Amino acid sequence: MNHASKLSGLIALAAAVAMPMAFAQTAPTTDDGMQSEPPTAAPAPTAEPQQVTWADLDTDKDGALSKEEVATVPALAQVFDDADADADGKLTADEYKAHAQTTNADADAAGSDDGGQ
Ligand SMILES: [Ca+2]
Numbered sequence: 001m002n003h004a005s006k007l008s009g010l011i012a013l014a015a016a017v018a019m020p021m022a023f024a025q026t027a028p029t030t031d032d033g034m035q036s037e038p039p040t041a042a043p044a045p046t047a048e049p050q051q052v053t054w055a056d057l058d059t060d061k062d063g064a065l066s067k068e069e070v071a072t073v074p075a076l077a078q079v080f081d082d083a084d085a086d087a088d089g090k091l092t093a094d095e096y097k098a099h100a101q102t103t104n105a106d107a108d109a110a111g112s113d114d115g116g117q
């Protein structure tokens with residue numbers, strides 16, 4: 001004797017309340033240390049990238065970034081020559097914006113490209 005048991009539509013509503021995890025990390029930045037981190041896989045997930053503003057980089061406050069000023073930001077240092085449209089050794093915000101736009105339009109949805117030097 002086999003009874004085909006019919007399961008009535010039982011809808012279990014799982015209300016998952018996602019609590020935003022706030023990672024408050026106070027990472028003291030070294031003053032003049034060469035930060036050369038080996039690209040080895042770190043056990044911990046990538047920490048929040050440091051937010052660096054234009055003003056932070058513009059240490060001499062002349063409104064433009066010199067190559068030395070962007071030296072701490074590889075992403076900027078790599079594109080410096082390209083972005084420096086008038087090749088005066090200073091990258092202005094306008095120059096950077098213009099370059100970023102071209103790059104965006106060019107790269108389309110290329111995703112994160114982590115090419116070497
Ligand atoms: Ca500057």
Ligand SMILES: [Ca+2]
Pocket residue numbers: 084085086087088089090091092095
């Ligand atoms: Ca320039």
